[in-house]
Amino acid sequence: TQLLEQSPQFLSIQEGENLTVYCNSSSVFSSLQWYRQEPGEGPVLLVTVVTGGEVKKLKRLTFQFGDARKDSSLHITAAQTGDTGLYLCAGVTGNQFYFGTGTSLTVIP
Amino acid sequence: KAGVTQTPRYLIKTRGQQVTLSCSPISGHRSVSWYQQTPGQGLQFLFEYFSETQRNKGNFPGRFSGRQFSNSRSEMNVSTLELGDSALYLCASSLGRTAANEQFFGPGTRLTVL
Numbered sequence: 001t002q003l004l005e006q007s008p009q010f011l012s013i014q015e016g017e018n019l020t021v022y023c024n025s026s027s028v029f030s031s032l033q034w035y036r037q038e039p040g041e042g043p044v045l046l047v048t049v050v051t052g053g054e055v056k057k058l059k060r061l062t063f064q065f066g067d068a069r070k071d072s073s074l075h076i077t078a079a080q081t082g083d084t085g086l087y088l089c090a091g092v093t094g095n096q097f098y099f100g101t102g103t104s105l106t107v108i109p
Numbered sequence: 110k111a112g113v114t115q116t117p118r119y120l121i122k123t124r125g126q127q128v129t130l131s132c133s134p135i136s137g138h139r140s141v142s143w144y145q146q147t148p149g150q151g152l153q154f155l156f157e158y159f160s161e162t163q164r165n166k167g168n169f170p171g172r173f174s175g176r177q178f179s180n181s182r183s184e185m186n187v188s189t190l191e192l193g194d195s196a197l198y199l200c201a202s203s204l205g206r207t208a209a210n211e212q213f214f215g216p217g218t219r220l221t222v223l
Binding site: 040041042043044045048088090095096097098099100101102 | 113142144151152153154157164165167199201206207211212213214215216217
């Protein structure tokens with residue numbers, strides 16, 4: 001059962017453009033994480049959001065946790081080629097992680 | 110500090126065989142979790158081990174099993190392999206129980222079942 005749906009599934013943009021990736025669920029999570037995975041490597045944690053409505057900024061990346069703790073978004077400003085990768089959201093409930101379907105981002109120079 | 114290591118990196122097996130994958134966590138980490146990643150199903154949780162005990166299990170058949178040793182190293186075993194078991198198997202380690210601590214992933218073992 002896939003609890004977390006991400007959209008879009010694929011995204012190809014020019015360097016310098018902005019983009020938003022969405023992570024939606026009908027389930028409530030105690031926290032939500034975003035990861036980036038590059039080919040041949042495991043996912044790397046970008047951020048953890050815990051409080052409903054929380055917004056975290058990491059340089060050009062802005063993460064938001066929905067008020068009801070069921071959804072999240074990742075916004076990238078002025079994308080760079082180094083942002084290319086698979087972005088995964090993961091919701092934590094109980095002691096278990098549920099990963100989203102993933103968004104494959106390609107930034108074209 | 111060395112990261113999470115997984116061996117082997119690539120593996121080819123045939124249907125009906127069994128396979129054992131190994132994971133060495135970051136030094137000092139006591140929790141190891143295993144995940145299966147496929148294009149169709151994404152990243153799915155298999156199980157979590159903490160202090161040599163399985164603490165959590167995902168929705169996978171009994172053919173998938175694992176264990177953790179006293180040095181926190183972990184192995185995962187899949188018996189009677191099926192074509193659908195072809196996937197990237199990822200191991201992640203964390204200081205304590207996974208849900209409350211950051212988990213660090215290894216590069217994965219790519220298993221192909223023919």
